[in-house]
Amino acid sequence: xxxxxxxxxxxxxxxxxxxxxxxxxxxxxxxxxxxxxxxxxxxxxxxxxxxxxxxxxxxxxxxxxxxxxxxxxxxxxxxxxxxxxxxxxxxxxxxxxxxxxxxxxxxxxxx
Amino acid sequence: xxxxxxxxxxxxxxxxxxxxxxxxxxxxxxxxxxxxxxxxxxxxxxxxxxxxxxxxxxxxxxxxxxxxxxxxxxxxxxxxxxxxxxxxxxxxxxxxxxxxxxxxxxxxxxxxxxxxxxx
Numbered sequence: 001x002x003x004x005x006x007x008x009x010x011x012x013x014x015x016x017x018x019x020x021x022x023x024x025x026x027x028x029x030x031x032x033x034x035x036x037x038x039x040x041x042x043x044x045x046x047x048x049x050x051x052x053x054x055x056x057x058x059x060x061x062x063x064x065x066x067x068x069x070x071x072x073x074x075x076x077x078x079x080x081x082x083x084x085x086x087x088x089x090x091x092x093x094x095x096x097x098x099x100x101x102x103x104x105x106x107x108x109x110x111x
Numbered sequence: 112x113x114x115x116x117x118x119x120x121x122x123x124x125x126x127x128x129x130x131x132x133x134x135x136x137x138x139x140x141x142x143x144x145x146x147x148x149x150x151x152x153x154x155x156x157x158x159x160x161x162x163x164x165x166x167x168x169x170x171x172x173x174x175x176x177x178x179x180x181x182x183x184x185x186x187x188x189x190x191x192x193x194x195x196x197x198x199x200x201x202x203x204x205x206x207x208x209x210x211x212x213x214x215x216x217x218x219x220x221x222x223x224x225x226x227x228x229x230x
Contacts, residue, residue, distance in 0.1 A: 032216045043204045043224040044155070049211065088155070092216055098145070099219055103154040 002027040004091050006102035014110050019076040021105050023089030026070070032092040033065055035074045037085045038104065044088055048074070079109045113139045113209045117222035124195055125230055132190045132225045134205030140185035141207035145219065146178075149202045161188045195229045202226050 003026045013019045021035075032051055036044035050056045050063040050072065062075040072091075076083055086104040093100050114137040124130050134144055144161045159180050160168045167180035179191040188207075192199055204224040208217040 032218075034218070036221075041202075043202075043221045046218065046220060049218055051216075090219075098157070098160060101155050 002091075002093055002100055004089055004100050004102040006087075006089050006105045008103055009106040010108050011105055012108045012110060013079050015079060015081060017079050017109075019079045019083065019107055019109070021074040021076075021087050021089075021107065023072045023074075023102055024070055025072070025089075025091045025100075027091065027093065027100075028067075028070065030091045030093070033063070033072045034090040034092075034099065035061075035063060035072075036088040036090060037083075038088055039085045047087075076107075079107075081109050081111050083107060084109045113137075113207070113218075113220045115205065115207050115220050115222040117205055117225050119225060120223060121226045121228075123228045123230065126196050127194055129191055129193045130195055130227060132192075132203055132205070132227075134188045134190070134207070134222050136186045136207045136209070136220075139207075139209045141209060142185065143208045143217075144182060144188040145206045145208075146180060146188075146190050147204045147206065149204060149224075155204070158190075192227065195227070197229045200227055200229045 005024045034049045035047045038044045048063045050065045056063045060077045064073045086106045088104045089102040090099040116135045118133045146158045147155045149155050158173045161180050161182040163182045169175045182188040206219045206221040211218040
């Protein structure tokens with residue numbers, strides 16, 4: 001059974017702090033890794049994707065991938081109350097691009 | 112990013128009726144689309160993978176005769192919930208794959224979802 005594990009949270013950080021969200025996956029053959037943000041009652045919205053080991057930065061967001069440790073993370077710098085949402089880690093499975101999702105980490109940014 | 116639309120955004124129907132949900136990729140062609148269901152406070156559950164011009168692949172436990180999927184073109188997939196019952200009330204979300212430039216594969220973009228309430 002291929003799995004993606006996330007801490008369900010809630011993770012609470014003060015406004016302006018760095019939020020660190022973590023994810024581990026079981027399938028060593030996974031190639032593509034995604035972070036989605038889902039506000040309550042809304043559908044997931046793509047934040048970032050990463051394919052190569054190391055860091056990838058996009059604005060306040062940095063994705064980190066370590067394939068040897070089967071670990072992917074998302075850092076959110078200068079966290080804002082509007083960042084409060086559930087963050088879903090997803091890993092590609094198979095040739096059709098099916099995604100396996102983690103259960104999500106709920107982030108709460110306190111003003 | 113790529114845009115995926117869904118229609119309707121919200122539907123309320125009586126038990127026993129059928130409901131059709133449309134999913135469109137607006138600015139790209141999608142050979143593969145996906146249908147998910149999400150119950151309140153639960154994670155996304157993949158229902159089926161839909162490929163243009165072929166039969167959908169359903170996940171274990173999803174009744175293919177109840178959830179009819181048609182992927183008639185590279186920009187349109189439909190999900191029909193047949194003979195809907197209150198337990199089918201949920202948030203139905205479609206997504207579509209598009210190839211990511213410079214990446215190692217496809218990226219999946221989600222539609223805004225359809226909230227179904229069966230009375």
